[in-house]
Amino acid sequence: MTPTIQSTDLRRRVREVLERVRMRREAVIVQSYEQPQAVLIPYEEFEEFNEWRAHRHERAAWLTELRRIAEDVSTRAALSEEEAAALIDEAIQDTKSP
Numbered sequence: 001m002t003p004t005i006q007s008t009d010l011r012r013r014v015r016e017v018l019e020r021v022r023m024r025r026e027a028v029i030v031q032s033y034e035q036p037q038a039v040l041i042p043y044e045e046f047e048e049f050n051e052w053r054a055h056r057h058e059r060a061a062w063l064t065e066l067r068r069i070a071e072d073v074s075t076r077a078a079l080s081e082e083e084a085a086a087l088i089d090e091a092i093q094d095t096k097s098p
Contacts, residue, residue: 004029007037 003020007030010017020026021040030038041049079087 002027002029002039004031004036006030007032 003026005013005017005028010030017028017040021028021042025042025045027045028040029036030040076084076087
């Protein structure tokens with residue numbers, strides 16, 4: 001179980017708690033009125049978390065783009081032959097225009 005400390009106790013014991021986090025590599029939950037408010041973790045774990053969060057954000061952006069492409073392909077797959085030919089002609093004209 002993750003150790004907890006009241007915010008008022010943290011003020012009095014900040015060095016001790018920081019040493020525990022840094023040396024023992026333990027997380028400590030900071031509470032105020034018995035409600036969790038924050039977690040102290042070693043700095044290296046914080047950096048790893050930020051890298052994970054950035055990777056997760058990139059992945060979400062990629063998935064959004066893939067969904068948009070899939071919807072576009074699905075929409076275009078439902079085109080009639082005439083509509084598809086018109087889009088092809090339009091694309092050809094766009095590539096010829098400066």
